Amino acid sequence: MTLASLRQIPPTALLGLVLIVAYALVGILAPLIAPYGEAQIVGDQFLPWGGDYLLGTDNLGRDMLSRLIWGARNTVGVALLTTLLAFLLGSITGLLAAALPGWVDMLLSRLVDVLMAVPSLIFTLLALSALGPGIWNLIMVIAVLDATRVFRLARASAMNIMVMDYVEAARLRGEGTWWIIRHEVLPNITAPLIAEFGLRFCFVFLTISALSFLGLGLPPPMADWGGMVRDNAALITFGDSTPLLPAACIALLTVSVNFVVDWLLHRASGLKE
């Protein structure tokens, strides 16, 4: 990307891009930047800001700043992994449904209808209470529930491509379903899927944070932002704003992603409203 095209990006999207890169760096370099370990108890409980511990300590006497930095790695990492899984599952099944109209499409679509007929948090809570806590259960449940939205989008976009003449031509010259999906359909639906990836990531990230906040997310002592809010929430009633910091970290990242996605969607739709 050249400097000139960089200048055309609206300021909100540019800010979003910069912040996303910053989050990624902090997450990757967490072991190098964080002054203390993730679960290391360094001092008394609820120490104020300043001194050795820049942002004080939490309810168990762990360094707040270090946990914020580790949280970038854990929370964002898990959300990213879950989104990737949801995308893999959703787009493969969505493409299959579009390519194989008939009972495959019927079955998958009805299944998705049922899963989408209930707010996903309710299904997530139900599934987690049955499967029990645990990081992999969490990832699988959210990935499956989120794959439903990807399925809908992938199926609808692929359907539009499947009726094109060039797909018909490929079929007539004897190409297989899988070849058509890979060479004709996939390249044509990448743009909407990429924008959707950003939105899905935000949604998954917020869901995982919410579950962690409810005490059903990443298991302790892993540092994650939703859980940190929960652990230290008591401070709020004493007029201490420290518990708002991890929540602000969550909010800032989702705002950034949303700004970038908003700009991508705008550019893709070609609208200048």
Place this chain on the structure above:
Amino acid sequence: MSGGPRDHPLRRMILMRLGIGLFTLLVISVLVFLAVSLLPGDIAQQILGQSATTETVAALRRELGLDQPLITRYFAWIGGILTGDFGRSLANGRPVADLLAARLGNTMLLAAYAAVIAVPLAVTLGLLAALWRGSWFDRCVNVISLSAISFPEFFIAYILMFWLSVRLGWFPSMADPGANPSLADLLGKAFLPAVTLVLVVTAHMMRMTRAAVVNVLGAPYIAMARLKGVSRWRIITRHALPNALAPIINVIALNVAWLITGVVIVEVVFVYPGLGQLMVDSVSNRDMPVVQACALIFAAVYVLLNLIADVLAIATNPRLLHPR
């Protein structure tokens, strides 16, 4: 359409939607029921723990009816629910129906409180943003609503609690209304949770309303009306709004999902004794009968509201009566 009032197309459509809604609920109830069978081991093992002897587990299994085939158990379960018997809580042995009864009203009140403020606010803001597209107002509302969507519910809740309750002391930070509160007392206590929900829901609803109205405003008949010299106000009230009504109603129903999700989290933040908090507590305790009952109620409310929205959308847009 010919025919008397007996086969009125609207009535037929409503009956059909009702059928679909009931069927959806049936499928959901099966899913909710099957969730128990995902448990490693079964519920009897779960109650007694790993150290229980085979005999005691078998005895409890018989007592709970777990030795019956799955399908018999499903009908016994759903039959009980339809007659108001949700089984007993695993955690404290109390009937689930008693636990629900005390909290369902609280949650409904909170959700209705939020909806009454959020719906008119969101529709007005969305309409104005669509009308003044590209203006500073539109841009401001866009950035603010995009941010509000991106914030986790508990962040908004704690910011409000921090400023309005702890710093300024205007509202109580804990929303437990206690036993037999007066309505004014209840509304005062539930104000902060309701405002949190309003902020979250309004942002979503307003953006979708704006998109729906922008869509209608782009239609050729609006351009035609404008070229004819019809006044701006008349275009909106007579041409745009009637056609935007169906999508707006759908938007409102869609956002009930955010209301339900939001209720669960907001109730936990403000320690509001509602269904959401009960569900979260029960999930941590793995108290399956209570979780199932809560999930079923939330699902039923959601399906019902979507059904109402569907019917209203069809009633306001006769074209939908004859799907192509």
